[in-house]
Amino acid sequence: MNMNLQEVCDCICLPDQIKITVLNFANRFDEKTVEPYSAALYDRSTREKAVKDIAEVLGDDPDGSKMLTFMLLRAAEAHKEYGKRGISETIFTDTMKFCTRFVEEHYKVHGTYAFVWGWWFPRQLSLHEFRIGALEYEMIENEDKKLINIHIPADADMRRESLRKSYEDARVFFAKYYPEYGQSDMVCSSWLLSPALAELLPENSNIVCFQKAFDLTRIDETKDSAIRWVYGRTDLPIHDLPERTSLQKKIKARMLEGGIIGAADGKLLADPWNTLQEF
Secondary structure: OOOOHHHHHHHOOOOHHHHHHHHHHHHHOOHHHOHHHHHHHHOOOOHHHHHHHHHHHHOOOOOOHHHHHHHHHHHHHHHHHHHHHOOOHHHHHHHHHHHHHHHHHHHHHHOOOOOOOOOOOHHHHOOOEEEEOOEEEEEEEEOOEEEEEEEOOOOOOOOHHHHHHHHHHHHHHHHHHOHHHOOOEEEEEEHHHOHHHHHHOOOOOHHHHHHOOEEEEEEEOOOOHHHHHHHOOOOOOHHHOOOOOHHHHHHHHHHHOOOOOOEEEEEEOOOHHHHHOOO
């Protein structure tokens, strides 16, 4: 069954306020104006420029709703491709809820609905990235080697069994639908792999146990992406950062002392479950 724009908005539970804005814009939007750039969205090497070109054609778009409309129309097209490949409705919905998550996060932090992640969404629209259970998995190539890049959504269930099911279901998924990636190494680049977190958190915390599933390949002590993900914004002085969670308190205290969290790259162990028994 093919989906129209309203059905896509409904299935991903887009908030009513921005859904109305999206549907109203779609009624007066001439897709032919961006047609020359649409195909470039699906190619890794051209999607970044394509998003910029499309944004220029769409014009003034302070809340990103025009870009969201355009991309949700592409999501309706992606749904057809999911159907052709036999990929489940659940994976489609969970994957496309990417934009809902960030729209709602913007409201939580800033008090207004906005979509500012148009630069990332082509990964999902081009069927390069899928959410399978707790985690997201992106097919990438690095020096002609096929890899699966793991992304950790803000709402991921980081408990052992949830992660285990996600990893195992992902292996089955790629073996079935993208066999060329069936045996690919799974890698991750994230602040959640930073060794600094193990110094701040209990050994049995979900984050520390998550780290134990990876063999670190690079540590970047200069990266400050943790601020964005832990506090939801990067525009506040350290003294004004919230302290609603124990992690926020500990990271803030570390930064007030001049420390940072950093980030790291890692490769998922072949059998991580032996190392995750403390979950």
